[in-house]
Amino acid sequence: MNIRVQREAFDPGAELNAMIAGRKDAGAAIAFVGLVRELGETGELRTLELEHYPGMTERELGRIREEAMTRFALTEARIIHRFGPLRPAEPIVLVLAAAPHRREAFEGAMFMMDFLKTKAPFWKRESGLMGETWVEARDADSDAAHNWAER
Template structure:
């Protein structure tokens, strides 16, 4: 489906150390346009277990400037596929603990199908394209987290 972007839409793409407020992000997406009939939010959390090991925390690094550009490119591609009124991507970097919020992807559209599909698409490509690097802290020390085959497979379906 080819989609037109409303002139007033200004997507929110932020990479930050601070936590984010889900209710505030929802209200922003909900209030952007009276035509919004659906708002879908995905929130990713830091897990306390990975590859069979207890995770004590993780540190996320990124490439400033390049990261935001890649995220904007992913949103542009989503807008070419679905009718979206507004998109938000908030991704945290720095030191995080288990259960901390790490990422939010939100999509507002007139219909739920577009919002659900675009949100999932954005998250799949964020996991495989965006220049973020994760280092986990476990009882056995520190280790870098590689992209998973399941993430690559999810992105291939689009």
């Protein structure tokens, strides 16, 4: 499956290997793994709880993937995103992109990540030494997505 939203952990290396196995149409494959940071807005992080809107989340990730496939002539792309309670150092998201050339693969992966951060309906709540807080959207993420309109 090209889009997965799941509670279970994933193995980034195994997912990349599964995507590129036997591919003859790609000269480059990129893997981006997003991890839970140790420090958050609440100080030292104990858990990061991710919530999502089932059904809508998968549709939006699929739309982002399809746009990247077309825009960057990707030969394959996959997005895996976790939800539920996560601890520091655990993988949250995996974005894979394959293309005939490295530039398209890199840009396709960046595009998917930038729009995933701003368009996919995920909500994050940090629990740390100083309590709990919902994570607000960052201006830098919105700026990164907006910059794609100029490319």
